[in-house]
Structure formats: structure tokens, C-alpha cells
Amino acid sequence: MSIDGDPGSRVSGRTVSGVLTLVVGMAALTIVLGGVHAVSGLIGPVFLALVLTVTVHPIRRRLEKTRLPEWAVSLTMLLSAYLLIVLMTLALIVSVAQLAALLPKYTADITSTIEETLTGLEQLGVDQAQIDKVVQALDPSQLVGLVGSLLAGALGALTDVFFLFTVLLFMAFDTNGARENLRILGSRFGDLVEALAHFARGTRTYMAVAAIFGLIVAVIDGAALYAIGVPGAFVWAVLAFVTNFIPNIGFVIGLVPPAVIALLEDGPGLMLAVIAIYCVVNFVIQSIIQPRIVGESVGLSPTLTFLSLVFWAWLLGPVGALLAVPLSLLMKALLVEADPRLSWALPLISGHPSPRDDGDDEPRG
Template sequence: MTNAPGSARDAFERARPFALTLLFGAAAFTITVSGTKTIAEIIGPVFLALVITISLHPIRLWLERTRLPNWATSLVMLVVAYLLIILLTLALIVAVAQVAALLPQYTDQLDDAVVSAGNALRQLGVEPDQIHAVVDAIDPGQIAALATSLLSGTLGVLTNLVFLITVLFFLVFDTDATRQVLRSLANRFPNPVAALNSFAASTRNYMGVNTVFGLGVAVVDGIALMILGVPGAFVWAVLAFVTSFIPNVGFIIGVIPPALIALLHGGPGLMIAVIVVYTAVNFLSDSMIKPRVVGDTVGLSTTITFLSLVFWTWVIGPLGALLAVPLTLLTRALLVEADPRTWWALPLISGKPDPAEKTESKHAE
């Protein structure tokens, strides 16, 4: 008895190449991720240097229109990149140093807060042994140690800064040669080159928008904290700027420390005021102004953005949280946009229907 063309066996034979491709692709991706995690200390600064170079590329285009020599244009770009990194690093050092000096001042208040929390738990009927376990786990003396570890972490970033500056030097001076190579490859490999150009444009838009709006939010938050009398306003403003690059949960990370300091310094009323100010500023920036000005700058769904944050933080550490969106854009460019056979996945990644299919469905109706 022979099998019919539409039998289950024929369907299996047709699906087998796709299944094998998916299997080998998953294996290759797993190996790549494992290797990336192993050399995260190298990949993180290199990719950060690449993102900085891409983000500052409009300045290079403007300088080229002034007919400066190529070496002079690259030198100016290098100086701008170095100044940007130095200013951000200095701001982080000052902020972490202020945290190290600020937090120990509230050790007594934190002790009182822990005791009050224990009394509240006791009134709710929690067993005394459980209360003591919770209270003992909260050691106010660890706050100073935490601040010291944060300062040490910043000094570790400075150590990597030498490597970052070196990588930036080569990337900036190789930019023109890289553009010429991509132009020469565009005729032979149009889709991969277009995918890389799309990655560069999306990354540039994302970093530019987040920098402008993050800086504006940081300034407003800092001024508001100064008016409210919350200690360390500069520290929390810097934190608000840095966390603006963390998708989805950046606002929550940025508001918790100043809210806790406000609670210890001025009580629940001041803490509520800080939360209200941060929420209002974040809502106006991210929900009202930013979408109207720039719209969707990256083409990633909310779910994909959040999962990318978790994934890249796990792969390359805290720097992965700041670079989660650019890293996901590069992955999308290499694995999806570069091959027409995988373009069907783009609407799933963006969370929006394909405009062409949407138009066709309207005509069909």
C-alpha cells in the first residue's frame, strides 16, 4: 500500500528540513550565548564602543560636509567620544562617592524603621521567631559596605575604561573604511547590508531619544528633589539618567533609592511626594511627549523588550541592562532581517502587523 501525497509521512518529510534547521540553529545559538557569557568582560566594552560610535555618526556626517580631511574628522569624533565618556564617568564617581557618604548617616533611622516594621508584624500576628529572623536579616551596617562595593564597582569600570578608549580609537578611525566596504558588498549581499544599516539607524534613534529625554527627566527630577529637600539630589538625578536606558523597569529602579531616603529623612509624606513627582515626570516623558515626538524608534514589542533586558543582563552583567535594546536590535538584524526567509518573524518581534499584509487585507474586504 502506497502513501497518498498528503499523508502524514509526506508531511513529516516536508517538515524535516525545517526541523533540522531549527535544531541546528538552536544549538548554534546556545553555543554562541555560552561563549558570549564567557567573554562578557570583553564583549561588553566593545559593543558599548560600537554603540557610541554609531550614536555619534551624525556628527561625523556634518563634519564631512565641512570638507575637513578624513583624519581630522576622525580626530574630532574621537575627542567628542572621549569627552562624553569622561563626563559620564566623573558624574558616576561623584554620585557613588556621595552615596557612600550619605547612606551611613541614616543608619539610626533605618534601625528605627526596622524596629517599627517588626512591631507592625507583631500586631499582625506574625510569630516572634519569624520577626527576629526578618529583623536580623536586615543589617543596617551592611549599607556602608554596599556603598563601598558600589564605589569599588565604579573603579572597576574605570579599569575597563582603558580598554573602552582603545577600542573607540580603532572604531572611529575605521568608520570610513567600514562604510566603503559595506557599499562594495551592497550589490552582492543586499539583505545583510540592509540589515546592518537598519541596526545602525535603529540604535542611533534609540540612543539619541533616550539620551535627550533621559537628560530632561534627570534635570527635572533633580530640581524637584532639591525643592523637596531630599538629600543627594544630584545622586538621584544621575541615577535617573542612567536608568532611563533600562527598558521597562528603569523607572522603578530609579525611584526606589530616593523614595527610601525621603522616607528616612522626612517620613511617609515626603516619600509619597517623591513617588508622585517621579511618576508624573515619567508619565509625561514616556507616555505623552516621547511617543508624539518620535513614535516607535526600535520596532520591538513590550514583551520582547522586557525579555531582552532579562536575557542580556544574565549574559553580560549590568552593562547588558543598559545595552539590552541595541543588543536585541543587532540579534534581530543578523538572525531575521538578513535572510528573507525569516522576515515572517518581524511582525512577531515588533508586535505590529506587517503594513503590506494590512493593506492587502483592506483591499480584500
């Protein structure tokens, strides 16, 4: 006797089909993520070029109001992006070079600190094998070698810069055509085009605010560190600027190196002074003022921002950490905002109630 008409069989079949679809989808996602991770060296610079193009786009809009020809507008936009890259690359190379020259001076201090730490571990009864592992991990020669590898990596990044220059060249001269195509597509895919426009606005706001406040933090930190006598003030100022683009943990990353150098230079007193300066300047600006100004343009809750930082850093490396917020904004635009049926998820992503629901609890007349 056939049981095709049995409701329980149909429900069971749909359940199995749904589970299989989920498993296949997860497998496909894993393969895609593995592929993206494998070519992260290409995807990172390409997306960075896109972010830079979006960031300097207001220059194009202003120049288009003049009588400059289209090629001159695109060239000016391209040179503006090039200038940003060159200045940032030079600052990074100089700072890493200074760090490489600075760290060997503290080899003896590092060795002394390690010995004091090992003595304390022995007094606490720590096993000798574990102490040996600590010694190997904190070997000053390895620390110096790490700085050397950082310098080599910064110099090697010039290769990516040349690739970035090439990608920017094409994007700058394709911007006007892409904008016209989006206008045409807007009549058929209005939600998608609007989502991409929201991504562009949010990215532009985030990058501009992060750069402005990063520069403010860098100048204040550099001047304060120089005034209290912490070596390598320029290095730590550049580090503070770069880490301002890393959400949530950028403040900590920028604080640890100068605090350690201050400890080696003049003891706990100078280290506490560095920590106090960073807490007052960096924490107030990066954690209180800056998020308020960025406001709703980002639309990502703090928890989701942190998780996106971890995810993109794993997937794309350091570039993913620096561009975690723009990358998440793009994913939100493509996967959520482009589909009106998923609008219910936007308050969950942003961590704020939907404006359309603000009056739901109010009595209606």
C-alpha cells in the first residue's frame, strides 16, 4: 500500500530535504571561504582599492560641477588616492625602520626582565620544562628577528602597492560608467542599488571619521610620548593612527608596544604614565566620541563588529582587520539590505530598534 499520501511522510521528506540543503549550503560556503582565504593576497588590495575609490568619490562630484573634462576629473580622483597610499606607505616604512633600530638597544633590558620573570616562576614552583619554553618564546634575538621580518614585510608590501595602483587606475576611470549603469539598473533592481549606495555612504563616513580621529589621536599621542621621554614617539604615533581603523581592540594593540618600551626605559612609573595618556586620549576619542559621530551610518552592533573583525582578520589577514567594518557593510548590503524580505534583521544587526517600530507601543487615536 502506498504511503505517498501520508502527511507524516511528506513532513519527514521536507525535513530531510531541508537538512540536506543546509548541509550542502554549509559545504559550499566552506569551499568558498577556503578559496577566498587562498587568494586573500588579491582580494585584499582589490577591496582596498574599492574603499579608496568610494572614499575619494566626493572629489569627483565637486569637480564635475566645474568645466573640467571627464578625463581630468578621473585623473584628479586617481592622484588623490595615490597620494593617500604613498603617504601611508612611507609612514609605515619609516616607523618600522625606526622600530627595527630601536629594539636592539633594549636587548639587555629585555634579557634582564626575562631573568627576573623566570626567577619569580621558579619561586612559584613552575616546572623547569615550562620555564624553558618561556625562555625560547621570549628570546631577544627572536624579537629582533620579528622586527626585521616586519620591516621586510613592509618593504615587500610595495609590490601590493603597485598592484593597488593598477586596480585604482581602472576603477577611477570606470567610476562614471559604473555610476550610469547603476542608474539604469535602479529601475529593475532598486533595492540592490539602494543597498550599494548605503554601503558607499557608510564606508565613506566610517573611513573619513576614522582617518580624522586617527590623525588627532596620533598627533596627541606622539606629542605626549615625546614630552615624557618615551623613545620612538613617531613610531607609536603612526601605530595609533593605523590601529584606529581596527574596531574594538585597536586601542589595546596601539597601547601595548609603547607601554612595554616605557617599562624598559624607565620602569613602571613611565609605563603607567603611558597607560594613563592612552586611556584618557585614545579611549575617550575612539570609544566615546568617534562612535557617536559615526552613528547610524555603520549600523553594526558592537558585538557584531568585534566578531566581524575576528572573521575578516582570519579570512584576509591584516588588511581584513583594517577593513573589517567596510567589508561587513558590503556583506550587509548584498545579503540583507538588497532583499526587502530580510529587513526585519536590520535592527538585530545594528543593535538599535527600527525607526518604523518606534511608535508601535504608543496608543493610537
